[in-house]
Amino acid sequence: MPRASLLVIDDEPNILTTVKRALELEGFAVEVAGSAAAGLTKLAEHDIDLVLLDVMMPGETGLEVLPRLRAAHPDVSVVMMSGNATIETAVQATRLGAKDFIEKPLSGDKLLLTVQNILELARLSREHERLRAKARAEFAMVGRSAAMRAIFDKVGKTAPSQGRVLITGENGTGKELVARAIHDHSRRADGPFIKLNCAAIPAELIESELFGHEKGAFTGAVQQRRGKFELADGGTLFLDEVGDMNPSAQAKVLRVLQEGELERVGGSETLKVDVRVIAATNKDLQAEIAAGRFREDLYYRLAVVPIELPPLRGRREDIPALVEHFLGQVCADNDRKAKRVAAGAMTLLMQHDWPGNVRELKNVVERLVILTGDAEVISESDVADALPRVKPVKGGFARGTPFKDLVAAAERDIILAALEANDHHVSNTARELQLERSHLYKKMRALGIDHRADEAD
Ligand SMILES: Nc1ncnc2c1ncn2[C@@H]1O[C@H](COP(=O)(O)OP(=O)(O)OP(=O)(O)O)[C@@H](O)[C@H]1O
Ligand SMILES: [Mg+2]
Structure with missing residues (x-):
C-alpha cells in the first residue's frame, strides 16, 4: 500500500514539529502549514489523504476554513484539534464534515490511533463505493433496439407497482437481469431479493425450500429452517425456471399467492408474508398447461404482467453495444488495457446466431480478452477462432470398428x-438436445465426458 499523506495545519510551530516527527516515525508522509491559507495552498500542491486542522488560529480559524476545504477536496478526511474544545464546537465541526475531533495537549497514542482509524474508514468507504459501482455495472442492462426499449419501458412501468411479473425468453436472454431491475426500481428495493431455481431442486425438497420446515419434519430435518418465502418477506421472491416446479409445490405456491400465508413443512403455525413474486421460465407455459404439467390457475396468478425477452438473433443491432459493455467489464476485471474490436470482427459477431443469447456473447467476449493477451485490437480471425462452431459429425466409418463403437463416437462428438x-x-444442453437431463448425465458418464460443476445456482 502506498503510504498515506497527512497535512497538519496549526499556528503553533512546536506542534507542527512534534506532530510531523511523531507521524513520520510511523511511516506517514507529513506536510505542515502555519495558517489556514497556507494549508489550502499545500492541499492544492500535494495529494493529501488526511488533514489535522487546528480550531483556534489567528486569521481564519479551523472552523471557518473547514467548509471551503471540504468543498474543494471532498475526498480528504479532516480531523479537528483543539485545546479548549467545547461540545458545541465538536458538534459544529462534525456537521461541517470533520471525521473526528482530538483534544490538546495531544497524546501520541491517541493521535496515531485516530489517524489510523480515519484512514481505514476512508479506505473502506472507497472500497464500498467501488463494489457498488461494480454491482451497478453488472446489473446494468444494455440495449437500444426497439425491442429492448419496449422492455425497458415495461420494466419502468411495472417496477413501482406490486404486480406479479412472468418473464419468458430463451436461455441467456436476460430474464434474471430484468427481475433484478424490477426489484431495484420498486418500493421494495431496500428489502431482500431472494432467488430460487425451481429446476435445480429435487421435487421432494422444493416445498421445504419454499416454505421452510420444522425440526424433525422429515429425515434430515435436524433443525428448523426458514423457507425462501419467509426470507423474501418485505422484498421480492424470484422463482426461476418456474415451469419445472412439481404439481404439489405449484398447488402450495398458488395458496400463498392467493392468501399471503403459509405453513412450514411439518408445522402447524400459519405465517403471514408480504412478498412480491417474479417468475421466469424458458418453457412455453401454454404448452405445459395443455400437456397438464402446469396449473392454469397458477399461470394466471403469476402472469399479471408478462414480459417476453426476444432472442439476441432477433435484435442484432444490440450486439455492438453489448460487446463494448462486456469488453469494458472484462478488461477492468482482469486488469487489462482497454481493447478495440476491428470492424470485420464486429461483423462476424453480428452474424453469429447466438443460441445461448447474451450469456454466450458475454462468454465469447471474455474468451477473446483472455486469448488475445496484450493485443490492443481483436481481429476478425480472433473472432472466427473463438466462436463456438457446432462441429459436424464426421462420417466416422472406420474399418473393422463395431457399429456400436462408431455410434458412441458420434454421440460423443455431438x-x-x-x-x-x-x-x-x-441443463441447457439437455434442453437444446431435447433430452431428459438425467438421461444426458447417464450418456455423459457412459461416454466418459466430464462435466464442470456449474449447475449450482
Ligand atoms: N441486456 C443486457 N445487457 C447486459 N447484460 C446482459 C443483458 N442481458 C443479459 N445480460 C447478461 O447475460 C447473462 C445472462 O443473463 P441472465 O442470467 O439474466 O439470463 P437468463 O435469461 O436468466 O438466462 P437462463 O435462462 O439461462 O437462466 C448475465 O451475465 C447477464 O448479466
Ligand atoms: Mg436465469
Missing part, C-alpha cells in the same frame, strides 16, 4: 459440441 455451445451448462 454431446461435446452441444456442451461447448451451451457453455457446459448441462
Whole structure:
C-alpha cells in the first residue's frame, strides 16, 4: 500500500514539529502549514489523504476554513484539534464534515490511533463505493433496439407497482437481469431479493425450500429452517425456471399467492408474508398447461404482467453495444488495457446466431480478452477462432470398428459440441438436445465426458 499523506495545519510551530516527527516515525508522509491559507495552498500542491486542522488560529480559524476545504477536496478526511474544545464546537465541526475531533495537549497514542482509524474508514468507504459501482455495472442492462426499449419501458412501468411479473425468453436472454431491475426500481428495493431455481431442486425438497420446515419434519430435518418465502418477506421472491416446479409445490405456491400465508413443512403455525413474486421460465407455459404439467390457475396468478425477452438473433443491432459493455467489464476485471474490436470482427459477431443469447456473447467476449493477451485490437480471425462452431459429425466409418463403437463416437462428438455451445451448462444442453437431463448425465458418464460443476445456482 502506498503510504498515506497527512497535512497538519496549526499556528503553533512546536506542534507542527512534534506532530510531523511523531507521524513520520510511523511511516506517514507529513506536510505542515502555519495558517489556514497556507494549508489550502499545500492541499492544492500535494495529494493529501488526511488533514489535522487546528480550531483556534489567528486569521481564519479551523472552523471557518473547514467548509471551503471540504468543498474543494471532498475526498480528504479532516480531523479537528483543539485545546479548549467545547461540545458545541465538536458538534459544529462534525456537521461541517470533520471525521473526528482530538483534544490538546495531544497524546501520541491517541493521535496515531485516530489517524489510523480515519484512514481505514476512508479506505473502506472507497472500497464500498467501488463494489457498488461494480454491482451497478453488472446489473446494468444494455440495449437500444426497439425491442429492448419496449422492455425497458415495461420494466419502468411495472417496477413501482406490486404486480406479479412472468418473464419468458430463451436461455441467456436476460430474464434474471430484468427481475433484478424490477426489484431495484420498486418500493421494495431496500428489502431482500431472494432467488430460487425451481429446476435445480429435487421435487421432494422444493416445498421445504419454499416454505421452510420444522425440526424433525422429515429425515434430515435436524433443525428448523426458514423457507425462501419467509426470507423474501418485505422484498421480492424470484422463482426461476418456474415451469419445472412439481404439481404439489405449484398447488402450495398458488395458496400463498392467493392468501399471503403459509405453513412450514411439518408445522402447524400459519405465517403471514408480504412478498412480491417474479417468475421466469424458458418453457412455453401454454404448452405445459395443455400437456397438464402446469396449473392454469397458477399461470394466471403469476402472469399479471408478462414480459417476453426476444432472442439476441432477433435484435442484432444490440450486439455492438453489448460487446463494448462486456469488453469494458472484462478488461477492468482482469486488469487489462482497454481493447478495440476491428470492424470485420464486429461483423462476424453480428452474424453469429447466438443460441445461448447474451450469456454466450458475454462468454465469447471474455474468451477473446483472455486469448488475445496484450493485443490492443481483436481481429476478425480472433473472432472466427473463438466462436463456438457446432462441429459436424464426421462420417466416422472406420474399418473393422463395431457399429456400436462408431455410434458412441458420434454421440460423443455431438454431446461435446452441444456442451461447448451451451457453455457446459448441462441443463441447457439437455434442453437444446431435447433430452431428459438425467438421461444426458447417464450418456455423459457412459461416454466418459466430464462435466464442470456449474449447475449450482
Ligand atoms: N441486456 C443486457 N445487457 C447486459 N447484460 C446482459 C443483458 N442481458 C443479459 N445480460 C447478461 O447475460 C447473462 C445472462 O443473463 P441472465 O442470467 O439474466 O439470463 P437468463 O435469461 O436468466 O438466462 P437462463 O435462462 O439461462 O437462466 C448475465 O451475465 C447477464 O448479466
Ligand atoms: Mg436465469
